[in-house]
Amino acid sequence: MTETASTGPAGGDVRLAGISKKYGSFRAVEPLDLTVPQGTFFALLGASGCGKTTTLRMIAGLEDPTTGTVFLGDRDVTDLPPHKRPVNTVFQSYALFPHLDIFENVAFGLRRRGIKSVKKQVGEMLDLVQLGDHARRKPQQLSGGQQQRVAVARALINRPQVLLLDEPLGALDLKLRRQMQLELKRIQTEVGVTFIHVTHDQEEAMTMADTIAVMNAGRVEQLGSPGELYENPRTTFVANFLGTSNLIETEILGTDGAGLTVSGGGGCKLMLPRDRCSTGTAAGGKVLVGIRPEKITLTHADDAGAIPEGRNRVPGRIADTSFIGVSTQYVVHSPVCPDLAVYAQNIERDARLVPGADVVLHWNPEHTFGLGADQDRSAGEGEAA
């Protein structure tokens, strides 16, 4: 009970207060405030060079922040060297000690803290990552996925308050990466340690994390659960970096209760919920209207009459289609936007939906979001891996 009281519910949070990092005149991380609640799986997501790894290294103590404070619970650890912080890291290249076998790699942290009988703990930890029968091999005798699991075991055995993962799956092939994502999530649920995971792979972040902080150019663009970020992006960067978004430039015509009516090019009227618009809603203002490609339904122009009332409609002509198995991806030219992406599940395919066909795109207005029109419409596009 006393232990629970001292580490308390808020006792294990990681709190970054105004930390920033400058290399010469280059600002790698802008002053940043961030709280990672204890026991969560937290992802720092961003393209390479956005400052996410630097942020992680400042938590580990491998990098000194230029300004700001790092708190673990209530304890200020900013000036503690890495070997005195109750934090462990899984490095991108795993950084397994090549001169030690798997057992000694995993036992390294325990031995350095003067723990003599490590055999039982190491055995249990190797079982957790399913490498019990590889204890006496050298790291270079293991496959990439196995090395990755050793790196996790080597860090976790120390029961750190926080486990830091720096692109831990970057070196693995796609199939193995999927498998390890689930594996890591399982381990995190099992041990209940706070995981802070740095990645440039939005799918990986969404699969594993409870909370994602999307970083861009040294700043946190938006923070939230995967669903929240995906459904309600507040900047064009987030809208484009997480999945794909169609962004249409529009002008606000007026508001009607909770709804907002805007006009796209070609006299096309669209509606969206006002609370999903992250910018001013005064009539005459500009707004970027966003819709995810999988929310759009394609109907051949001949059947336009069958589309129910109350849906957003945009006319267009199919420019290109690509069949990718579970779905078909269409590119549609439309007066409101030169190329709209539409993903349709391959359930009942309409044979008339071929390039050149006139179509109507329609979707539920609830799925529409609005972004400030002063941003670069293509920010974050093509940066996700």
Add this chain to the structure above:
Amino acid sequence: MNPLTALRRARRHLVVIAGLLTLAYMILPNVVVMVFSFNKPTGRFNYSWNHFSLDAWKSPCGAAGLCGSLGLSLQIAVYATIGATVLGTMIAFALVRYRFHGRGPVNSLIFLPMAMPEVVMAASLLTLFLNLGAQLGFWTILIAHIMFCLSFVVVAVKARVMSMDPRLEEAARDLYAGPVQTFLRVTLPIAAPGIAAGALLSFALSFDDFIITNFNAGSTVTFPMFVWGSAQRGTPVQINVIGTAMFVIAVLIVVAGQLVSGRRARAGSAS
């Protein structure tokens, strides 16, 4: 066998034949040394085969002054190896890890002893020692040996340290190893093959050196100097005995090393 078949067979095994010839080329001098260690020469010179004898092997120190010079050479080689390895390792780490004024020049100057003709360096060293009023002998030999071994250690260790992943040391620090522990448990073991290579090279170079030693030895006589000196007046068979013994010991060490690492690798993959 018809000549065409023989030719075809020879062509198929060309690489093997070339390899064996090269190997024979390298081994032959050693074989001569060994064979003549069992000779009983007629005169003072052990240059032509007379008949088989174990006399020299029975009394390896039979030649006056031989074992004294051998002991001295081994002693100098050990000290020179230790001195050069310690200093060279530190220099290598400094050159790779730190940015300091004069790092570039030091990096090139370190190669100078390797590039300088040995005999020139030997003469210059003697001039230096004489001007300093140093007593020629054990210490001047040792100082000279450490000097010319240093470059080789620096080159060997530097290559190893440069190719080392800096994340390994970060990982050690992250896993509760302080600076000293990180160095002893991670940095040093990983650099060890480079350090060992430098040390072995130092030992061989020092043990073997004649030119620089001869200039700076005063009245002290090392093993190479003894061999050189006796070659003028007559070569005792014991020289061949010592040579053969050193060769055999070296081969045994290599074989033992390979057996140990082979067993370790097998044990690793078997468990």
